[in-house]
Amino acid sequence: xxxxxxxxxxxxxxxxVSATMAFAADYPExxxxxxxxxxxxxxxDFQARIVTMVAGNEDLLGQPIYILNKPGAGGRKGWNxxxxxxxxxxxxxxxxxxxxxxAQSIKGGVKYSADSFEPIANWGADPAxxxxxxxxxxxxxxxxxxxxxxxxxxxxxxGAGLFVGHHIAALQIEKxxxxxxxxxxxxxxxxxxxxxxxxxxxxxGVNNLSDAFRAREAGNVxxxxxxxxxxxxxxxxxxxxxxxxxxxxxxxxxxxxxMVKKGTPQAVIDVLAAKVPEMFKHKRVAxxxxxxxxxxxxxxxDEVKAMWAKRQDTLADLLxxx
Amino acid sequence: xxxxxxxxxxxxxxxxxxxxxxxIGGLILGATPGLSPTMAVALLIPxxxxxxxxxxxxxxxxxxxxxxxxxxxxxxxxxxxGAPANIATALDGNEMAKRGEGARALQLSFLASGVGGLIxxxxxxxxxxxxxxxxxxxxxxxxxxIAILGVTVIGSLDSKxxxxxxxxGCIGLWLSTIGYDxxxxxxxxxxxxxxxxGITIIPALIGLFAIPQVIEMFAKGRRESKVxxxxxxxxxxxxxxxxxxxxxxxxxxxxxxxxxIGLIPGVGGQIAGLVAYDQARxxxxxxxKFGTGHSEGVIAAESANNAMVGPSLVPLLTLSIPGSPTAAxxxxxxxxxxxxxxxxxxxxxxxxxxxxxxxxxxxQILMVIFGxxxxxxxxxIAKAPVPIMASGVLVLALFGSYSVGQSMGDxxxxxxxxxxxxxxxxxxxxAAPLVLGLILGPIAADNFITGxxxxxxxxxxxxxxxxxxxNIVLVTMVVASIGYSFWTNMLRSTFAxxxxxxxxxxxxx
Numbered sequence: 001x002x003x004x005x006x007x008x009x010x011x012x013x014x015x016x017v018s019a020t021m022a023f024a025a026d027y028p029e030x031x032x033x034x035x036x037x038x039x040x041x042x043x044x045d046f047q048a049r050i051v052t053m054v055a056g057n058e059d060l061l062g063q064p065i066y067i068l069n070k071p072g073a074g075g076r077k078g079w080n081x082x083x084x085x086x087x088x089x090x091x092x093x094x095x096x097x098x099x100x101x102x103a104q105s106i107k108g109g110v111k112y113s114a115d116s117f118e119p120i121a122n123w124g125a126d127p128a129x130x131x132x133x134x135x136x137x138x139x140x141x142x143x144x145x146x147x148x149x150x151x152x153x154x155x156x157x158x159g160a161g162l163f164v165g166h167h168i169a170a171l172q173i174e175k176x177x178x179x180x181x182x183x184x185x186x187x188x189x190x191x192x193x194x195x196x197x198x199x200x201x202x203x204x205g206v207n208n209l210s211d212a213f214r215a216r217e218a219g220n221v222x223x224x225x226x227x228x229x230x231x232x233x234x235x236x237x238x239x240x241x242x243x244x245x246x247x248x249x250x251x252x253x254x255x256x257x258x259m260v261k262k263g264t265p266q267a268v269i270d271v272l273a274a275k276v277p278e279m280f281k282h283k284r285v286a287x288x289x290x291x292x293x294x295x296x297x298x299x300x301x302d303e304v305k306a307m308w309a310k311r312q313d314t315l316a317d318l319l320x321x322x
Numbered sequence: 323x324x325x326x327x328x329x330x331x332x333x334x335x336x337x338x339x340x341x342x343x344x345x346i347g348g349l350i351l352g353a354t355p356g357l358s359p360t361m362a363v364a365l366l367i368p369x370x371x372x373x374x375x376x377x378x379x380x381x382x383x384x385x386x387x388x389x390x391x392x393x394x395x396x397x398x399x400x401x402x403x404g405a406p407a408n409i410a411t412a413l414d415g416n417e418m419a420k421r422g423e424g425a426r427a428l429q430l431s432f433l434a435s436g437v438g439g440l441i442x443x444x445x446x447x448x449x450x451x452x453x454x455x456x457x458x459x460x461x462x463x464x465x466x467x468i469a470i471l472g473v474t475v476i477g478s479l480d481s482k483x484x485x486x487x488x489x490x491g492c493i494g495l496w497l498s499t500i501g502y503d504x505x506x507x508x509x510x511x512x513x514x515x516x517x518x519x520g521i522t523i524i525p526a527l528i529g530l531f532a533i534p535q536v537i538e539m540f541a542k543g544r545r546e547s548k549v550x551x552x553x554x555x556x557x558x559x560x561x562x563x564x565x566x567x568x569x570x571x572x573x574x575x576x577x578x579x580x581x582x583i584g585l586i587p588g589v590g591g592q593i594a595g596l597v598a599y600d601q602a603r604x605x606x607x608x609x610x611k612f613g614t615g616h617s618e619g620v621i622a623a624e625s626a627n628n629a630m631v632g633p634s635l636v637p638l639l640t641l642s643i644p645g646s647p648t649a650a651x652x653x654x655x656x657x658x659x660x661x662x663x664x665x666x667x668x669x670x671x672x673x674x675x676x677x678x679x680x681x682x683x684x685x686q687i688l689m690v691i692f693g694x695x696x697x698x699x700x701x702x703i704a705k706a707p708v709p710i711m712a713s714g715v716l717v718l719a720l721f722g723s724y725s726v727g728q729s730m731g732d733x734x735x736x737x738x739x740x741x742x743x744x745x746x747x748x749x750x751x752x753a754a755p756l757v758l759g760l761i762l763g764p765i766a767a768d769n770f771i772t773g774x775x776x777x778x779x780x781x782x783x784x785x786x787x788x789x790x791x792x793n794i795v796l797v798t799m800v801v802a803s804i805g806y807s808f809w810t811n812m813l814r815s816t817f818a819x820x821x822x823x824x825x826x827x828x829x830x831x
Contacts, residue, residue, distance in 0.1 A: 039360075039647060039650070040360060040361060040364035040647070040650075040651055041360070041364060041644070041647060041648075041650030041651035041652075041653065041654050042650065045364075045654075046654040046657065046658075049367065049368065049654075050658065053368065053371060068727070068728050069364075069727065070519075070727055070728075070729070071519075071727075072501065072502070072504075072518070072519030072520060072522070073501060073502030073503075073504060073518065073519055073520070074502070074504055076502050076518065076519075077501075077502070077518055077519030077520075080515070080518055081729070084515065109502075109508075109509055153779060154779050154780070155779075156776050156779045156780070161504065161505055162505060162506055182775065182776070182778070182779035183775075184772055184775050184776055184779075185505045185506070185772065185775070186505070186768075186772050187504045187505050187764075187768040187772070191643050191644055191650065192587075194643060195458070195587060195637075195641070195643045196461070196462075198458065198641060198643070199458040199459075199461060201461045201462065201776065202776065211642075214642050214657075214662045214663075214664065215642055215664075217662050217664055218641065218642045218662065218663065218664020218665055218666065218667075219664065219665055219666065220641060220642070220664070220665075288371075288658055291657070291658065291659065291660030292654075292657035292658055292660070293657065293662065294657075
């Protein structure tokens, strides 16, 4: 009896394994959806459409990728949906935005945390920059900080919402200069925050590097500093926060990439982890991203895992007092 | 007149084919419930990957203009406004279609769209630098007051009773608070998961407008054994043109309101049609006929929502700030080809920008031609027997609300709101003020929250919200609008007998 049970268990296990193997060998056999937690036309949506456009190539996934927009509540609606309702079969992926979803999960009230998802690969990194209007009296980070120290709580600084990269950067700047800004969250992504800077409604703003780059090209803003460890190739003349004397690291950099739900078969994750970075490296993807002024930063699954873990610690520390 | 020299680019074979394709495709997409102009343009972006920048933009420009106008088709024939822009069109347009005048309503709506649209694009061509500065003037306090100004028309919009109109608006304002607050991330009234993203506007529109009439139709089908079918008379094109120009007041009010409101980033497109409709009614001697299938209502609403298209691109093209969701998608379409909008775009990429703008100009005309051509044919939908019509509208409502975000939650919200609205309509409440509340609530709330944070860092809310010429003008308009509503409401109750008499006479015409 015992042996029989053992054989049965073994054969069931063997069946399960072979089923998974067969599943992985065929994967993907139909188009794959990518849920984007922001609206059509936003930076994440725009970039997700570009980086997935060659997925159908035979040497890559061999199946096309389509985009599902699930906007709402600063991304919470989309990620809640992904964490609770999506199937963990590899046919629904989601785009992630770091630090947004980790910061939101630390603040609570959502149904996900970094443990709910498995990263696949990272495609882009959009650092936060500090911008001021073109006629502003501030020309360097030093000018801005000096003003903020003299007028605590009066330096209105716009950014796209609370607990997003822009907010994190503003918090880090406040911590580093030991001064008080007046962070002004706007609705409608970076665009509304940028408009407030251009129109002179606020004294300064934190915004995406890619949007700020365009706004500077259009002659509307000055960029004072970039919240990253190194200068950016799009803006070689703009100093980093460290160079400007502020102890601000790259915690606010908006990393974008793809992830699947926890519980997705390991074999499927392996296929995706091998192919997706190749897809991001495709030369048509690179040329389109460059044309759009969107900085790329390709990272493999292991690198992303390490990055997530590090962000989790920094953000938990930074948001503790709030 | 620089733009004239780039007209050649629009008439190249590929460009012209794209223009035709974009216009026809846009009309079809626009007429499909649930596909808003924003989504239609987003769906087309991947196709532009394979095209030259100018060609891609011709496709997008033509599609944008025609989806906005196409939304009128489902609004008029099925009473499903495809996008917020078409809500006001449904009010009178659907009443006309029910009388068998669908062809007339459609022709008028396309002609009005064309006139409004052409003037809007002309403003974009000639006044862009001036308008860009004007658009920047609207800060958080001003957007807040504009939303409040919108709230003040709620009471008088499409309601027999002023108080019930206000109450409907309040229900809408309350519904708009459901879900996470976008700025601070606080959860409000999220009793089940589907509500976590709040009430998305398109499923709400579909539910509130389409479902009550579906229930009505099914109920009617049970009562009447004989299936009634409507006679749809042909309506001559020249008659429509004549009618359009005899309603010059509604047409100019629609165009002016649409162009001015369209320019204001973040507010424009959603409310242009409703505000124009309300103003056209206030200035009309036939005030009481609005809402009963009066052609001026359709003309004002449609000229406004297409007049808004041109000016809504001003902040995008000159300041690189997308002023509406559709403009944000178009920005993606520009970026993907390495074109950065900004004040120098007209000098750096004149061939791209002018061809794009010219294609919108030609697109408006093509849209009118195709629209008119199909109007007589599309209007026959009204001939469908009621049970078939009801099932068809129900299927489109389900399909439309699901397709917005591939989410059953949206379908549930659509159905619940629809059934709720059916019951409310029985008590004399109406959908239009409710939807206006739903749209304006977040605009008012978000701009107030952001504005008051700035105010706290500066001289306090009184100074921030009540000083400065633009604030004073807007506050005065709000006060005047409230005063006007009360005044006319009192007049109406004083002369209640008189107006009842004239309402009784109307069908005899």
